[in-house]
Structure formats: structure tokens, C-alpha cells
Amino acid sequence: MMATVKTGQVVLFGAGGPVGAAAIASLKDHYTLRVTDLKLMEEVAASPPQNLRAPIPEILAPPHENRVVDIADYEQVLAACEGMDAAINVSVLRSHPVLAFHVNMVGAYNVAKACVACGIKRLIHTGPFHTSLGFDADYWNDFQVDDNIPLHPGDDLYALTKYLGGHITRVFAEREGLEVLTFIYTHFRPGEVLPEERGKGLHPYATSWEDTGEAFRYGLQAGEMPSPCENFFICTRLPHDKYRPDKAKRLLGWEAQDTFATLYTRP
Amino acid sequence: MRVTVIGADRPLGAALASGLGDGFAVAAIGVGEVGDVDDYQQVDLLEREALDAALAGAEAIVHAVAFDPEAENEQALLDFVARSTYVALTAAVAAGVGRAVLISRLDLVRDYPQEYVVGPQWNAIPRADAGSLVPMLAELTGREIARMGQLEVRCLRLGELGGETMVDDAVAAVRNALVAKREGHHWSLEHVASSGRCARGA
Numbered sequence: 001m002m003a004t005v006k007t008g009q010v011v012l013f014g015a016g017g018p019v020g021a022a023a024i025a026s027l028k029d030h031y032t033l034r035v036t037d038l039k040l041m042e043e044v045a046a047s048p049p050q051n052l053r054a055p056i057p058e059i060l061a062p063p064h065e066n067r068v069v070d071i072a073d074y075e076q077v078l079a080a081c082e083g084m085d086a087a088i089n090v091s092v093l094r095s096h097p098v099l100a101f102h103v104n105m106v107g108a109y110n111v112a113k114a115c116v117a118c119g120i121k122r123l124i125h126t127g128p129f130h131t132s133l134g135f136d137a138d139y140w141n142d143f144q145v146d147d148n149i150p151l152h153p154g155d156d157l158y159a160l161t162k163y164l165g166g167h168i169t170r171v172f173a174e175r176e177g178l179e180v181l182t183f184i185y186t187h188f189r190p191g192e193v194l195p196e197e198r199g200k201g202l203h204p205y206a207t208s209w210e211d212t213g214e215a216f217r218y219g220l221q222a223g224e225m226p227s228p229c230e231n232f233f234i235c236t237r238l239p240h241d242k243y244r245p246d247k248a249k250r251l252l253g254w255e256a257q258d259t260f261a262t263l264y265t266r267p
Numbered sequence: 268m269r270v271t272v273i274g275a276d277r278p279l280g281a282a283l284a285s286g287l288g289d290g291f292a293v294a295a296i297g298v299g300e301v302g303d304v305d306d307y308q309q310v311d312l313l314e315r316e317a318l319d320a321a322l323a324g325a326e327a328i329v330h331a332v333a334f335d336p337e338a339e340n341e342q343a344l345l346d347f348v349a350r351s352t353y354v355a356l357t358a359a360v361a362a363g364v365g366r367a368v369l370i371s372r373l374d375l376v377r378d379y380p381q382e383y384v385v386g387p388q389w390n391a392i393p394r395a396d397a398g399s400l401v402p403m404l405a406e407l408t409g410r411e412i413a414r415m416g417q418l419e420v421r422c423l424r425l426g427e428l429g430g431e432t433m434v435d436d437a438v439a440a441v442r443n444a445l446v447a448k449r450e451g452h453h454w455s456l457e458h459v460a461s462s463g464r465c466a467r468g469a
Contacts, residue, residue: 074342153411167404174392
């Protein structure tokens, strides 16, 4: 069965966050979405944004569907995967010592297992790259870092639990025939550069919200991958040459459109 | 050496706590109400404050939870093993414990073809089920925390107790791991088998 999903139904897990909001904006006109989150989407949409200028999810009307799903509950995840052609897991919980394991690790297990049970081939998993954790193995002092490096989360709760969830997802891919694309992020920001931001610099691993959403569409539509589990840096190519997102361009055909030249150029 | 054996409510942990013997002052703790070892103490292994108290004064820990855990379902199993490992090792770092011995399973390399001479430098290949994944999750947690350079973690992969790995060999391996001199890395991995394909010289 081909993993490529050019049309059809896609379930989103953890869609109430800004990455989910970006995904909804980019996918809603191309797929029928089952948008899920632990909270009612109406409640999410009525809340303040996660941070300044971060997107808030649009409430979609039928044929799309909004559904409350606790990703730590396998039966709910399984029901959400039924009838779907692809799945995207953008769920995350960062700082709670219990729920971080439930959402980031057990949730990843539940999604991967449910995908296998429902015959879903393509799963887009997501996770962070903590670029500066304060110990020598975090790659902060390296350059030309690419997508295939093994992440080193240290003891950071958020980084480690997502790392464990990523490995679980990889095992399902290698053992059960899933094709997992893992999108890796660090710093998000709006594509628009405000006049007062010009020349102020930016994080060397940065992605606009708009590009973040579009990457999911490219991920769903991309052809077969060279291996069952491929990691992708989803960021813009910057002249710092610290992080290289070349694989996303090569295998997905995706390339960031927001390149932020006015941020790193003297006004 | 003052050693806290974590997971002493289960057969392996109890055997290790009982067997370390001369030279080791052992505190045996676990999540279960009872443990088959003297002076066993029930501790909530998922609560950081409980571990902070339990590890006060310890010079080393033996974390045996990932070897033979029990839980009510797959999700609880994943959570218990990964989180208890994280809590124990981060508490050990905070307490200034210098060394941790982490017990894992040879099952992680079981599915390589029989004709392969498999050793600790072969990648773990667990199956896609919770029982098979949990030793890998414990290893990954231990390895990444060790990488920070504040705690030496020596991981021992054991086979079925009393079969592929005899109890005496498991105890001897743990004893050695507790006192061995560190050589460079803060993470190391060793296979401990008395017989079978992973035994020395097999």
C-alpha cells in the first residue's frame, strides 16, 4: 500500500496548539480533517494564543470534524483513527512531571499502535530539538548539523519524554510497516517581520508558522521514503549554516518560504 | 558502599538486595507493599520527593524496575518504567550519588538472526509492544542522563533469571558494576548471560 496521501481523511492529534492551528490552516482545503484535542476546539479557539502572534486554530465546519480525544487513552485514539488515511500527531505537554510522560510518550505509543490497527500507513510525528540544554552533547557548539543526528535530550522533561515517544514511534515504523515522518522544531515565529524587529537577529533554527503548516501538506503528499522512519528539520535555511533542513527539500519537496533576511541583515 | 536497590519488591531486585553481601550496606525499596528481602521499604517510585528521601546518603543505586515490572495495562507499564527510571536517576543526580546500575533485558537483541554474534554494540531491536519496549525506554533514559556527565550509569542486560542468566551471575555482575573504575564514558552497557548465545565464548 502506498503511503502517499494526496486526498482523503486525516486525523490530527493535539490540534489545539499553534502547530495544530498552522496545520489546520494549510490542510483544510485539501483534506477532510478530524481535528482532535484534549479540550473542545471551541474552548481552545476562545483562549488567548500560546504566545504573542501565535496562531489559534480555526473551528472547522463539516465535512471536517472536531472531537475531544485524550491521547493517553488508547480506545479514544483508536476510535479517532478509524476510517482515516493518515495521522498527524502534534500533541505536546511540556512541564508537568506526570502528564508529560502520558502525552508525549504514552500518547505516541497509542497513536502508532492505533495507526497499525487501522491500516494507516503514513504518520507524521512531531517533536522538539532542544538546541541548547547546557551540556556538551547538545550540539549547541556545532555547525552544519543535519536531520540524521541522534537527539540528546539530557534530563529535560519535555525533551526526554518526546524523545522516548519518538523512539517508540520509530520501533512501530521498523516493526509494523508504518511510514513515519518526524518533523523536528525549535523556534517558531510569524512570517511577517515587524519594522522594529529588523536587524535584531533570530534563533538559528527558526520556522514561520505559515511554513510549519505547509510542511504537513508536503509530508502527506510526498512519495515513498528511503526508510520507514525519517526525521526532518523543519526550519528555514539560514546563513548561520548551523542547522540544515536539506532533507525536507530533497524528500518532501518542502522548503521554507519565510527566510527572515530582514532579521539578520542590518536595516 | 551504601547502595539503594530500587525494585526490590520483584524477584530480581530482591535477589540483588539479598545477594550483594559483604562490603555493601543495602537499602531495599520498591513500589509493592512487601518485598522478599530484609528491611524492605515501600516507596512511591513515581514521586520525586519520595526518592529524594530514599536516596539520602546513598553512594550508588541499582535500578531493577525495567527487568520484571508489573502494571495493569500497556500504557501503565510504559509510564511506570520510563517515569520511575527518570525519577530515580534525576533524584540520584540531585543527591550526589555517583553511580547507578541499570538493569535491562537481553530480549532487546533477541530478534537478531541466531547466527549473528551479537554484543552490546548492536542496536536494540525491541518489538512494537509495551513489554518489549520498556527496557529500551529505561536504557534511553539512563543513557541520556548519563551523557550529562553528573552520574555514571552502568547498564546490565540480563536474560531470564535462573535460566539464561543465573542469579549468582547477575549478583556478581551488579557487584562488579558497582565498584568498577570508570573508563571515560558515563554510560556503559554489558550483557550478562550464563548460557545461550549471549554468554561469553558462546
